[in-house]
Amino acid sequence: MKFALVIFVLYAADCLAQSKNIVELAEELGATTLVSYVKAAGLESALKGNGPFTVFGPTNAAFEALPAAVKDKLTKDKDLLKKVLEFHVASGKAYSSQLSNNMMVQSLDSTLSIRVNIYQKESKQVVTVDGAEVVMVDQNATNGVIHVIDKVMFPLPSEDIPKTVAATPNLSTLLYAVAQGQLAGPLAGSGPFTLFAPNNAAFDKLPPGALSDLLSNQTALVAVLKYHVVVACDYSAGLSSGSVQTLEGKSVTIAVTADGVTVDNAKVVTADIPTSNGVIHEIDTVLLPPK
Known part of the structure; x- marks a missing residue:
């Protein structure tokens, strides 16, 4: 009976998580800095829309690790902030099982792609996007999926x-x-x-x-x-x-x-x-x- 109750609680929690959109789920996952920047950049309504979206969401610690000058620039330059955030979002719903080594994922900015790499380190598989490590995968929202990452990615010119x-x-x-x-x-x-x-x-x-x-x-x-x-x-x-x-x-x-x-x-x-x-x-x- 206790085992069945645990299964029910886990199932209910999963269903509850899937009832939240991208913005709501990011906040629930503790990515509150990301959510505040999304709101400041005017992207909240878009990321609450139908989507679906795949979001590579930096943790609060990832934003905190940025140099003070960079954080100040993101706060003051709304266009730059929007460009950086759009670089963390792709159209469609891509689960971790659909990602492959050296895969290029087009971001919401059609001129910029995100490079996916998958490494086998001892018994652990490590997934990175433009060098940021994915620390939590496949967080389901009603309008997409979030993969939590440990660094903020920046849309740099795509030069060889x-x-x-x-x-x-x-x-x-x-x-x-x-x-x-x-x-x-x-x-x-x-x-x-x-x-x-x-x-x-x-x-x-x-x-x-x-x-x-x-x-x-x-x-x-x-x-x-x-x-x-x-x-x-x-x-x-x-x-x-x-x-x-x-x-x-x-x-x-x-x-x-x-x-x-x-x-x-x-x-x-x-x-x-x-x-x-x-x-x-x-x-x-x-x-x-x-x-």
Whole structure:
């Protein structure tokens, strides 16, 4: 009898949850900051409409983690706020079972798509959207479904890896090396790729004359550059300690600890820079393939 009562209570709770629309359910799930921003952006009535919608909803902690200047900008710039929120919503109802690795989901802004990645880490499956980890899936509403995520996603220009490198001032030496190695074309391909990108300071750490020697030897240059590329889209949430094969053929060793992520002897200083064909992690040391 007690078991039957528990089943009934769970069933009733599920039915009650499904009687709420997207906005009401988000509030019930504790995403109160998201709801307040939805109201401020004038999107409340739309997200209470028929839909259906798939919402990737950031937690309160995700919004709280944003820099103060960014939060201030979102509060003051309604158009930007609306664009950011629309980037978290897709038309239609997509459950977690319908998501696949490297899937591109068109957001409400028809010019922007959300990249889905699915990783197997030990016995756990990790799902990310533009690098944000999905921490709760398949929350049913009357007009769609909510997947709760741990970061706020930002609608960035959909540029490929070489163009993203070109737009990043502290990667200018890498950009020149990629051009000299004639790898801009391949790295602009469909991929997906993960680029561990040495910043200018990393190249400055090389021994005197090492960079000029490298730039004058295209075979060696291409080998070194390919050693920084993995043929997969590995956001930080999908990285785990171990060896990963590079485009050059040899493997790099990744270590994920409480202090951050290292690749061989290089430290990741800026993670999860999104591109249209993968992701970039900025590192502080140039990686050299084993001889």
